[in-house]
Amino acid sequence: MVYFIASDSKKLTKFLKEINAYFKYVISLLISLGCVLNGQLVWGQTTPQNYPNKTVKIIVPFAPGGPTDVQGRWAAEQLSQALGQAFIVENQGGAGGVPATDRVVKSVPDGYTLLAGNPGPLVVAPAIRGQMPYNTMTDLEPIMLIARSASCVAVHPSVPARNVKEFIAYAKANPGKINYGSPGIGTIGHLGMERFTFQAGIVLNHVPYKGAAQYLNDLLAGHIQVAFIQFSPCIQQIKQGKLFSLGATSEKRSSLLPDMPTIAEQGLSGYASYNWNGLLAPKGTPAPIINRLYEILSTQLATKENQDLFINQGHEPGNLTPEGYRKFLQAELNKNAELAKAANIKE
Known part of the structure; x- marks a missing residue:
C-alpha cells in the first residue's frame, strides 16, 4: 500500500508539472493574442484611412491674439474642413512657450495633440538656456513650415528717433533708460532685439x-x-500716428512697406530677423499621419486665396516639407547658438 501511494505520487507530480506547463503555454498564447489585437486597435486609430476619429488639439504656446495663434487657427480651420473632424486651438502662454511645447513633446504620439511651432521655444530658448526639458531635433516631428514674418522695429512717439542711426545715438546717450518688450524670454522678439543691440x-x-x-x-x-x-499691426499703428518705425527686420524691403528701409541698409550689415510658424507633432507620430496633414496644408496654402491672405498680412508663405522643415530648424538652431555665444546671451 505504501509502495502504491509513493508510485502514484511520482506520477501525480509529473502530471501536475505537465498540466502547469500546458496552462502557461495557453496563457502566453492568450497574452500574445491580446497584444496583437490591441496593437491592431491602436494602429486602427492612427491610420490615415480613419484619422482623425475624435477632436484634435493644436497647442499654441502663447496667449491669444499673436501671429502664432492666428496661423495656428488658420491650420485648424483648413484641417477641420478637409478631414471633417474638429481641430481646436488651445492657448497655453508663459515662460516663452517652453512649458506648452514640453507638454506636446510628452503627449501620446497618436496625431491628436499637435504644436503650433514658433522659433522661441524651438530654436531660441535652446540656444540661450543651459538646460531644456526637450530636444527640438529629436523629440518632435516637423509637419510643415507655414510662413515666416518680418517685423517693424517700432518705437513710441515719445522716443526722439525716426531711424536706426538716431535711435542708436539716443540709446548711447541714455544707457539703461530704454525698455523693450517681447513675448517672453527666449522668444524671437527677445533674441532678435538682442541681435540688434x-x-x-x-x-x-x-x-x-x-x-x-x-x-x-x-x-x-x-x-x-x-x-x-x-x-500688419505695425502698418495700422503707423498710419494712425500711434507708433513710428525705425526700419524693417526683413532681408529686403517689403512690398507692403516699400518706403520703409531695412535695418541692414541703415548700417547694421547682414541684420535680419524673422518670426515664423509651423506645425509639429510628438516624436513617434506615424508617418502616414504626418504626411497626410502636410499634404492638406500644403495644398491649401498653395491656393491663390491663401497666398494673397498671407502676403497681405505681411507673411511670406513657407510651405516647407517635413524634411525641409527639419533642415530649416537645424539651421536656425545653429545660427542662434552662434549669436548667443558671441554676444554672451544667457537666460
Missing part, C-alpha cells in the same frame, strides 16, 4: 510678456519704448 553696440532693458498682444498694448501706452511688431 549687439550689432549696434547699445544696451536696452528687456521686459518679457506672455504674448505679442500684451506688449503691443504697453508700447502704445508708452510703458515700454521699443519692440518688434509684425507688419
Whole structure:
C-alpha cells in the first residue's frame, strides 16, 4: 500500500508539472493574442484611412491674439474642413512657450495633440538656456513650415528717433533708460532685439510678456519704448500716428512697406530677423499621419486665396516639407547658438 501511494505520487507530480506547463503555454498564447489585437486597435486609430476619429488639439504656446495663434487657427480651420473632424486651438502662454511645447513633446504620439511651432521655444530658448526639458531635433516631428514674418522695429512717439542711426545715438546717450518688450524670454522678439543691440553696440532693458498682444498694448501706452511688431499691426499703428518705425527686420524691403528701409541698409550689415510658424507633432507620430496633414496644408496654402491672405498680412508663405522643415530648424538652431555665444546671451 505504501509502495502504491509513493508510485502514484511520482506520477501525480509529473502530471501536475505537465498540466502547469500546458496552462502557461495557453496563457502566453492568450497574452500574445491580446497584444496583437490591441496593437491592431491602436494602429486602427492612427491610420490615415480613419484619422482623425475624435477632436484634435493644436497647442499654441502663447496667449491669444499673436501671429502664432492666428496661423495656428488658420491650420485648424483648413484641417477641420478637409478631414471633417474638429481641430481646436488651445492657448497655453508663459515662460516663452517652453512649458506648452514640453507638454506636446510628452503627449501620446497618436496625431491628436499637435504644436503650433514658433522659433522661441524651438530654436531660441535652446540656444540661450543651459538646460531644456526637450530636444527640438529629436523629440518632435516637423509637419510643415507655414510662413515666416518680418517685423517693424517700432518705437513710441515719445522716443526722439525716426531711424536706426538716431535711435542708436539716443540709446548711447541714455544707457539703461530704454525698455523693450517681447513675448517672453527666449522668444524671437527677445533674441532678435538682442541681435540688434549687439550689432549696434547699445544696451536696452528687456521686459518679457506672455504674448505679442500684451506688449503691443504697453508700447502704445508708452510703458515700454521699443519692440518688434509684425507688419500688419505695425502698418495700422503707423498710419494712425500711434507708433513710428525705425526700419524693417526683413532681408529686403517689403512690398507692403516699400518706403520703409531695412535695418541692414541703415548700417547694421547682414541684420535680419524673422518670426515664423509651423506645425509639429510628438516624436513617434506615424508617418502616414504626418504626411497626410502636410499634404492638406500644403495644398491649401498653395491656393491663390491663401497666398494673397498671407502676403497681405505681411507673411511670406513657407510651405516647407517635413524634411525641409527639419533642415530649416537645424539651421536656425545653429545660427542662434552662434549669436548667443558671441554676444554672451544667457537666460
